Amino acid sequence: MDKFNIAIDGPAGAGKSTIARLVANTLGFVYVDTGAMYRAVTWKVLSSGISPDHTADVIAVTDRMDIRLAPGENGQQVFVDGHDATAEIRSAEVTGNVSQIAAIADVRRILTVKQKRLAAVKGVVMDGRDIGSHVLPDAELKIFLTASVRVRAERRYNEIQDQRASVTLEQLESEIAARDRMDEQRKTAPLVQAPDAVLLDTTSMTIHEVVERILELCRTEV
Numbered sequence: 001m002d003k004f005n006i007a008i009d010g011p012a013g014a015g016k017s018t019i020a021r022l023v024a025n026t027l028g029f030v031y032v033d034t035g036a037m038y039r040a041v042t043w044k045v046l047s048s049g050i051s052p053d054h055t056a057d058v059i060a061v062t063d064r065m066d067i068r069l070a071p072g073e074n075g076q077q078v079f080v081d082g083h084d085a086t087a088e089i090r091s092a093e094v095t096g097n098v099s100q101i102a103a104i105a106d107v108r109r110i111l112t113v114k115q116k117r118l119a120a121v122k123g124v125v126m127d128g129r130d131i132g133s134h135v136l137p138d139a140e141l142k143i144f145l146t147a148s149v150r151v152r153a154e155r156r157y158n159e160i161q162d163q164r165a166s167v168t169l170e171q172l173e174s175e176i177a178a179r180d181r182m183d184e185q186r187k188t189a190p191l192v193q194a195p196d197a198v199l200l201d202t203t204s205m206t207i208h209e210v211v212e213r214i215l216e217l218c219r220t221e222v
């Protein structure tokens, strides 16, 4: 089989984007970070002065906005209506509001259409929360990446030291746990392991080991 799609889902901070990007680079596939799309909507909503509680306005903004993903040196670059929002979509404010926006069924419907379109060509590694269960149920390989909440908080802590110097590990742990809860409990396309997904607990695995395991699954399972 030449080209196929890989769905990588899992909770916040499990290392999905780093791993998905490395797998995509090795295979010569396109990497699509769907979390960046939900973050882009959240950034647009907040920077337009719209309250995330005003669902109808949030949906109208989502419908109108143009989101483009492009490969960048340190991950995926994200353009919103032509504006490079790559850094802004990672702010603490966006992170704190994104799960509320992502729980709106019509926001998900609009972004899911875009995501399916991006994957139609095959040769895509797509990461998110509902890719294997909902967006690409026919993906040839599905991975559910997880790790203990403590380890995920530690990884995030090391990552964001420059931007949020005052944040504590405990604070990050509770933010991550709260976001997981919202993502798991929402009505539409919640965070769930698809029945045919391979579970990889990365708590005591290195990035290299996880990437190698996924590449091995590509050889043996696809």
Ligand code: C5P
Pocket (backbone or CB within 6 Å): 012, 013, 034, 035, 036, 038, 039, 098, 099, 100, 102, 103, 127, 128, 129, 130, 131, 179, 183
């Ligand atoms: O992957 P990342 O942590 O950047 O995702 C940010 C948020 O976007 C998640 O916490 C979740 O609320 C939402 N999301 C989603 N479905 C996806 C990808 C992300 O609901 N497929």
